[in-house]
Amino acid sequence: xxxxxxxxxxxxxxxxxxxxxxxxxxxxxWYTLGRPLISGFLIGIIMGDVQTGIIMGAxxxxxxxxxxxxxxxxxxxxxxxAWIGIPLAMAAGAGEEFALALAVPLxxxxxxxxxxxxxxxxFFVHKQDAYIEKGELEKAARIPIIGQVTNFVMRFFPxxxxxxxxxxxxxxLVEMMPVWLTDILQIFxxxxxxxxxxLLMRTLVxxxxxxxxxxxxxxxxxxxxxxxxxxxxxxxVIAYLKYQTSVKGA
Numbered sequence: 230x231x232x233x234x235x236x237x238x239x240x241x242x243x244x245x246x247x248x249x250x251x252x253x254x255x256x257x258x259w260y261t262l263g264r265p266l267i268s269g270f271l272i273g274i275i276m277g278d279v280q281t282g283i284i285m286g287a288x289x290x291x292x293x294x295x296x297x298x299x300x301x302x303x304x305x306x307x308x309x310x311a312w313i314g315i316p317l318a319m320a321a322g323a324g325e326e327f328a329l330a331l332a333v334p335l336x337x338x339x340x341x342x343x344x345x346x347x348x349x350x351x352f353f354v355h356k357q358d359a360y361i362e363k364g365e366l367e368k369a370a371r372i373p374i375i376g377q378v379t380n381f382v383m384r385f386f387p388x389x390x391x392x393x394x395x396x397x398x399x400x401x402l403v404e405m406m407p408v409w410l411t412d413i414l415q416i417f418x419x420x421x422x423x424x425x426x427x428l429l430m431r432t433l434v435x436x437x438x439x440x441x442x443x444x445x446x447x448x449x450x451x452x453x454x455x456x457x458x459x460x461x462x463x464x465x466v467i468a469y470l471k472y473q474t475s476v477k478g479a
Contacts, residue, residue, distance in 0.1 A: 235316075236389060238272060238316050238389075239384075239389035239392065240385065242312030246308045265310065268286055270286060272311075273286075273319075281319055286311065286315060289332050306337075306338075306342070309336060310332035310335045310336040310339065312388050313335050313391050314329075320392075349379050350376045354372070446460065449463065
């Protein structure tokens with residue numbers, strides 16, 4: 230991986246870590262660029278292999294598809310998982326199973342970065358409160374800029390350094406891996422997305438009977454081999470009928 234590639238990935242990785250509205254409005258930041266599927270697409274453009282980037286991004290997206298971060302709680306961090314895991318796996322010429330294997334520890338590292346950032350910025354929040362009490366509103370308004378400077382340091386430089394310096398190491402490790410170890414990684418790679426979907430189902434399934442819809446979807450895809458468009462149409466019809474039933478029942 231070249232330094233320019235690592236630099237572009239680091240910049241976009243930092244941009245995708247911003248929770249609020251950015252220069253690009255809602256098109257950039259945590260809820261768009263921060264999604265692994267979008268990240269993988271952009272990383273693929275930078276690395277010269279869009280298809281592989283999307284495939285790896287989709288794999289990591291499935292792992293964290295049920296991730297929610299209420300009230301600042303951060304059980305996992307998709308930023309490092311995507312913006313470090315995907316380019317390192319692509320630079321090593323490995324498959325999506327290796328990207329998933331990297332995603333888990335990198336996600337934990339990202340959680341440490343998030344809470345470390347919160348601890349640092351807490352000092353500046355208290356400074357802002359003090360400025361407001363003193364009526365120094367101009368100084369108070371500049372405090373969020375400092376918050377983004379610390380966020381830049383905690384995101385941009387780790388992504389840049391690990392991607393640029395670590396790509397060669399990861400390539401060596403992949404070449405040294407025996408076949409039995411890569412087979413184990415493949416098994417875990419196939420299992421990890423199930424964890425993401427189970428987390429999502431825990432949020433969506435309110436009643437035991439709701440599981441029927443997931444079973445129906447599985448049958449439509451795996452047994453009848455229907456495409457995405459007819460499945461969406463069937464789902465829309467079922468949703469409409471259920472809505473009409475609930476309205477009449479009310």
